[in-house]
Amino acid sequence: MPVARPETSDSRVIAHVDMDCFYVQVEQRKHPELRGLPTAVVQYNSWKGGGLIAVSYEARKCGVKRSMRGAESKQVCPEIQLVQVPVARGKADLNSYRSAGSEVVSILSRKGRCERASIDEVYLDLTEAAETMLAEAPPESLEAIDEEALKSHVLGLNNEDGSDARENVRKWICNSNERRDKLLACGALIVAELRLQVLKETEFTCSAGIAHNKMLAKLASGMNKPAQQTIVPLSSVKGLLDSLPIKKMKQLGGKLGSSLQTDLERYGINTGTWLWNIARGISGEEVEGRLLPKSHGSGKTFPGPQALKTISSVQHWLNELCEDLSERLQLDLEQNKRIAHTLVLHATAYKASDSDSQKKFPSKSCSLRYGAAKIQEDALSLFQAALREYLGLFTAKIQGSQNNQWGITSLSVSASKIVPIPSGTASIMKYFHGRQPSTSTNQSQNNLIEESAPLSPSDNDNDSEVKITKPQIEFPGEETRMNYGVPSLDQPEDRNLLNDQNPCCSSKNQAQDEFTLDSLPLSTSGSEKCSAGNQSQLMKNYSGEEPCVKPAMPSVNRQEQKRKSVNDKGTSSILRFFKNQDPSCAQQKLEHVENIEDVKAPVTLGPQSRSDNCLDRNQSELPNERPFEETGTSSSSVSAQFEQRRGVWSYNTDEIDPSVIDELPPEIQQEVRAWLRPHKRHNVAKRGSSIADYFSPTKNA
DNA sequence: ACGGCTATAACT
DNA sequence: TAGTTATAG
Structure with missing residues (x-):
């Protein structure tokens, strides 16, 4: 298990040096005629030509992979040169590679603490060397920057097309204002020099990563191979980690990594990243600067015996809840100039009979019409639709005021999608310069309403049968009417009309204890009218063409x-x-x-x-x-x-x-x-x- | 049947 | 979108 090692000191300069296809290089040095040819090192020869343990970059270009068998690699790359790992005592003998590795280490260890991580990998702590360089001979003081260093890759450094990458790197090395970048730059200069020295003395090329810690340095060393080095400035860390498959991270290439991987994948990129970050105390969450709630709700539970078993009791409580909600909406409108657009009904229910009682009572929503009565009406319709769905179409009809099949254990209505009334138009300005809304006249309210018309839910009464545009937003004061340039209906007519069209949807006038399942709004065949009416009248939400955002504001x-x-x-x-x-x-x-x-x-x-x-x-x-x-x-x-x-x-x-x-x-x-x-x-x-x-x-x- | 209610947000 | 689900004070 990996152990957490909090960073102790800041601004270390760490390099990870990784030899390029090291065994191949060792063999090529031993057999110079192999240089430049597609080459691989195989161990054992007996079965299918042995397994490749190192593949030259030329061979990789032909599609040869580690893990291939020798024979396989010949198929992909017929001209491949296969070199066998020396065998001693009946087993692969890696000593020549070990000693070659030692040669490298002896060079790399000249500039700072050096850790031999594997036969061909080394970590260097170049902090001191870099600090010294920064103090005594900082990059910008140099008349020329080492060519090898200029070939560095700097993560996050803008590399626009057409721009001279090397010049960008030079600028980054010389002109950085950030001390830690400067340190990395010094580290990069040192590493470049070391790598050149390794090449000169051993004929081996290597790649390197330069960063503030081992993990990042290791990640970076593999990013640009062969014979290149990659710098990880602090500012690029997040992007680097974000883009990184978990497996790439040291110690996460195995079971732990894949379990993490699958778990995080299961949770999705957002949750995964979030987990990843909070585990480090990282959270970019902003204080949102929102002073007002985003929704209003009113609800009540009816536990156990108190469960509501009649529509009329449901209606009663819905009415109470809706009144409460309506009041608060009204207040929000007056105080905050905001309008809610969606009415949502939630309930929880049980079904006594079948084992299906697990089933969730569905939530329903519709466009919100202002005014307690409307909200009540709509909420009831929503409830009925939901109840029908909950019980299922087949369920036996229940008559009378009681049923022994279902009970409602909680009810709630809420209003959401609350948006500010569009502002900035003439009439709105006029409105705002007028009286306060609480004392506002009809006139001013009308102005307000007209301006907010575009904000309203897309008209939902454009039924095939009802060719009337009905205002979506109405205000409680019964006297308030809206007019969208279409002759407005008086409320009673309006209601009657709807009721005439969709009798089953208007629960309003129904005797309370007479409810049958048949009287519930259907969402499928059997009462198309109701369905259509219900859908367009209640279910349609305000999205439509989003009129709310188009007109008023620029x-x-x-x-x-x-x-x-x-x-x-x-x-x-x-x-x-x-x-x-x-x-x-x-x-x-x-x-x-x-x-x-x-x-x-x-x-x-x-x-x-x-x-x-x-x-x-x-x-x-x-x-x-x-x-x-x-x-x-x-x-x-x-x-x-x-x-x-x-x-x-x-x-x-x-x-x-x-x-x-x-x-x-x-x-x-x-x-x-x-x-x-x-x-x-x-x-x-x-x-x-x-x-x-x-x-x-x-x-x- | 025992926490109720309100509110937010991710996700599909 | 509409609806579900989880979470939290």
Whole structure:
């Protein structure tokens, strides 16, 4: 079992040196005519030409693999040169390789503590040497950087096409501001020199990894072979680990690794990564800055004997719960200018009879219509739909006020998908400049409502039969009506109409104890009307074409929405993960760094948080607060905070939907495009040039 | 039948 | 999406 070894000192410089197909090199040195030819070392010859234990890179190019048999390798690569491992006392004799390894160690051990990890692997602690070099002859002071060092691979170093990789490395080595990078750079110089020395004195090539600990150095040494070296700057660690199959990690190549692998795979990339990270005390979770709840719910349990066994009792309690919920929704609307879009009904139930009693009572949801009565009505319909589903279509009809088959042990209704009323339009501004909502007149409410119309669930009464657009959001005060430019129905008519169309769906007028299963809304054949009505009237949720995000707010909102949906769907697993990491998850990086290396000073990175946070905050987090004032008028402390922060937020260019740009004013388009083109600087947060600034409501409004 | 209720989030 | 499930204060 591996043992946890917390990092003791910070900023060590560790190298792992790995000989390239070492046995082959040893044999080639012994038989120079084999140099450059596809070569493999086999042990034992008796069966199928023996097993390969080392394969030259030329042979690998032909598809020869370790673990192949000699004969097999001949098939893949007919010209392969097979060299047998010496045999002594009837067994493979590795002594020549051991002593060759010793030659190498004697060279590598010249610059620092050296650990012979295997016959062809060595760890070096070059901390002191690197520190000394940094103090006495730092890279930038050198007139030239060793050619071999310039060939280093620096993980995470931008290697754009067309740019001179070697020059980039030189800059990284010489111009780094981070002391620990500097130390690694010194380490890399030393290792390059050592490797050259090894080549010169032994004729062997090797590869190396240079990092702050053994694990990372070992990982890196294998990344660029043969005869190359790879540096792992602190900043690249997270990306490296994230991209790494667990098995690649030292000590995780076996059972432990595969058990981890399968377990983590079973849990998925997100949970897996999360586990991986929390195990190290790493958590990039941001404080979300959300002041308001995301849903409201009201529920009650009816344990055991109290279980509800009649629809009417259910209805009674639903009514109570819905009233409670409705009140709170109303309050949220008035105080926070938010509208909930989805009504969800949850219940738990038991079925006395069959052993099927395990079955879960399904949750149901529908568009939320404001007003206690509507919520009650809809909740009951949801319940009935769920109950029918729960009991199954075949179940015998139950008549009367009692049933001995089922009981409801808990009921709850909740309202979710709460979004702020779109702001920034003329009428909304007018509204906000008007009276407080509690005392608001119908007029002002109407303004509000009209503005929020696009926010409402896509109309769900466009039944084939009911050709009337009915408002989705209605307000409790019975007098309040909405009008979407279509003649609005008075509520009673409305209800009647619906009831006429879908009698079975309107539980409302039914005598309470007369419920039969037949009277429950069906979701399958037998009562298409009900089904259709139920589906469109109740089940349809507000997604549709997402009218909520399109009209009122400018492109920000649309972009945001688009980005979100794109993000949430495809790009899964690793790609997605990288994407999530990329936008300088500064916090997470920092924490990681701190954890690994006990570091204090953060890299000063662009501060942008995930852009959706920005918007969420901007739009939804102003309880009891006007979203924004026209200009100079006093902002409360809350909005002042937002003002303050806004200057710091900016968008990650990766996350900007290009189509959004087309919607900007031409002069802005130009600026934005110019800004996007370089596509490198993530931390462009200068006030006045970021997209965030453009979108900032106080500007360009 | 014994914790109830509220709330959030991942996942499918 | 809608629905399920788990979790937590």
